[in-house]
Amino acid sequence: MSYWNRAWYSVSRRKGKSLILFAVIFVLGNVIAGAIAIQQSTGNVEKKMKQQLGATVTAEVDFDKLMEESDSMAAMQAPDPLKEETVKEIGKSRYVKDYDYSYSGYLTLGDFKSYQLEENNNSSVSVNGSMNVLTLKGTNKTEPADFSNKKIKLVDGKMPSKEELDSGQPVAVISKKVADENGLSVGDQMVLDTTVVSQKEDGSTESQEALKHSVKIVGLFEPVKLEEKKEDGKGGGIEQQFMEMDQFNTVYMSNKLVQSINQAEFEKGKELDPAAFEDADNSDRITPIYNLKSPDDVDAFKEEMSALLPEGYKATASTDEFDKVGGSVKKLSTISGYVVVLAIAASLLIISLVVVLFLRDRKHEWGIYLSLGEKRQRIMKQVVLELVLISLVAMCLSLVTGNLLGKMISEALVSSDALVEAKNSASQMMVFGGQSLGPTLTTDDVISNYEVTFSLSYIVTFLIAGIATVLFAAVLPLTYVMRLNPKKIMM
Template identity: 40%
Template sequence: MDFKQRALKSITRRKGKSLILFFVVFILGNVIAGAVAIQQSTVNVEKETKRSMGAVTSVQMDYEAYDKKMSNVSEEEMMNMAYPQPPKAKVYREIGDLSYVKRYDLFLTTGTGTVKLKSATDDNVGYGGTPYMFNIKGFNQKEFLDVTEGLVKITQGEGFTDNDIKNGTNAAIISLDVAEANSLSVGDSFVLDATNQVMDDSVEAQSSESGELPQPKTVSFDFPMKVSGIFTVVKKDPDAQQSQEQAAENQWRALEQLNTIYTTEGAARDLSKKLGEAYSSGTDAPLEDMEDNYQATYVLNSPDDIEAFREDANALLPEYYQVIASSDQYDQVAGGLNKLNTISKYVVIVAVIATLLILSLVVLLFMRDRKHELGIYLSFGESRGKVITQIVLELLMISSIALVLSLITGNFLGGAISQSLIQSDWISNSSQEGMVYYGNNLMQNNLSFMDIQQAYKVTFSIGYIVTYLLVGVGTVLLSAVLPLLYILRLNPKKIMM
């Protein structure tokens, strides 16, 4: 009789032992399948969520690393240490030349308080106690990322022209709210009355001698500009599940966006220079290096390029500066889901080890009971290879049915357990710590743990099926190693005696 027929006959003839082997593989297979389903689902929701968050990156100081370094430094050493300097424009351009970058914006940023030019709301307190505050962003190209990436939309006017960018004119794109507050239209000229308060060294010295508190002096100058466009902020649907802190931060960012004036790089440089001169008047402080006011936002070719881009870009950045990405918020919000992913990996490892041990012992005990049967096969001239193949075939036939069934039941088991864990406090609460601050509105995502909970689903994905079957079949085959060694040591002469 052919060894394949013998394998089938052996399974049907030993129904009891075949059922025992089936249930052992089925039960352990459910544990492995459930853990694999959870692990694959957490990976899938991470990929899809990060992909929907986009591949926008920027550069930010690593305050945590700097504070950690300073905690180990004496006061004397700290006094002699210079504060970390931000990257220069040259470095930002070098990063922008990396192959992962689809496009980037290099812009000059500054800000000023005003008295006459009204901001979007009356309760917007400006710099140094001035009534209003504005952020200024100067670009060196007419199509800047805030527009192309859908953060704002120019609803009136054409925006910047090639001539504006080339000559650095004082063209300005303002929000509709600011335009209405100041009765401005496209083509109108207006004055940015930059007003700030600074400390005069001589006044400060006199105050220290008299014991009185020093009083700042107000410095102001007019910076003429012309409205070349009016924008509106593209509003996102509010998240009903967001916390009060998140809602307050989103409201503040929306107000900050409304009070942003977009202009050319040349105009921003002129304004920064005048602000530096105004701040330095009456003091010994040096003029601010405008190179320190540059920032950059990078849009990558794909979210999959973020980590490679981060590694190459960080190598170009000065100490204590690092690349942050829009998708980094996921790692902060989804801390509980990441914990669930880690647990599922450990469960898979433990379940595979347990399956190897238990299945090896069960099959070995069955082989000992079949010692005389195997001895007869060998004594009749059957090769050990065919005997081994018969045993492996029996094991695979029984295990395959158990693995396929546990593929289905384990998926439902993993879904039920993971949904229960996600809704528990020890998972959801862990996601509220260590939120990242993003200084760039373009990178801001209203992502909450509730969004991740809703996106999390355990399904019969191709990745789940392939991963489970590879792990399951591989474990079954490895568990056959010990019994096969037993067969190789069989001596048919001694058995038949």
């Protein structure tokens, strides 16, 4: 009789022992299958989300480091502004597809109205401390980063042309909310009447009229995220609403125009309140925006960029948004990796010991085969075949149950942990004024993209890991077979 037939009869007739071995492999297979499913799913969601976030990197003030070096927030000194030369030097990197840089400015307004967040009690709160403020954001490109990254979209009019940007003409794109607040539309001239707020000796403040900047509105925009929330019927949290309001109160114009307005405001401020502007720095703040060729280049570029940035700055990428709310996913990936290793190690030990115990009861069977001239190699093949037959059935079933187990465990952990991390990251953004380079990532985005499913890579990876584990587990039983002495067994 061939060893194939002997293996089949051994498995089918020894039902009790076959079921025990089946149960052991099935349970261990569930652990391995669940861990592999989680590991692959976490890797897929991270890759998918980072592709959606894009590969954009900027430089911003490292508030954490400055706070560590300072005794208090009041003592914290802002670093010197970045220089255009540094920005252009970093832009020469082989990882950069294209780049832009933005000068920024902040105008405290008089009659011109910024958008205010209305609360349930009909009172309004401003993101800038109850002040009527607009943020100026300069660009050299006809499509600023916030538009190309789908953070906001143009809903009326057009973007400033290349000629208008290069010559610094007084044209701008504002939010539809701000335009509606002031009864303006595309083609109108908006007059930004600014004020200088000075501190009196008694502690009170006084507002003095400063300048009036006439700028033509060429386009209107709306945030993309807000519209998505409305369509889904979901309202954002208070942090999200504040960040959206800050976006509404942003005006996009050329870098030259921002610099010109900043210079005029500085000179007028010195004239109206010399004491406050005596030690003021007139250096324009510049924010670089680098679009990389691939999200896979982000880490390498950040390391290269950090070496060129001056003290007090750090490189921040659009993919960092995932790191803020996707920490639970990364923890799951790490834990599942450990589980796979431990489960395989446990499987090797347990399966080996179970099979050796079963083989000890069959030593007379092996002794008879050897006495009849059967080769040890054929007996070893029979042992391996018996293991593989039982293991294949157990592993095929554990593919399904292990996948379901991994799905239930991982989704519960992702939902709970990501919610906490999302709130913490949103709070930090509000405190430190962090900026979002691309679409703002929320907990719902991570959860909706996280999915444990059957895939060819999952099936192949599990079967390879399972079969390899069983074959390695057969090493100890085969050693036992090799040491059998038919004379001693038959005596």
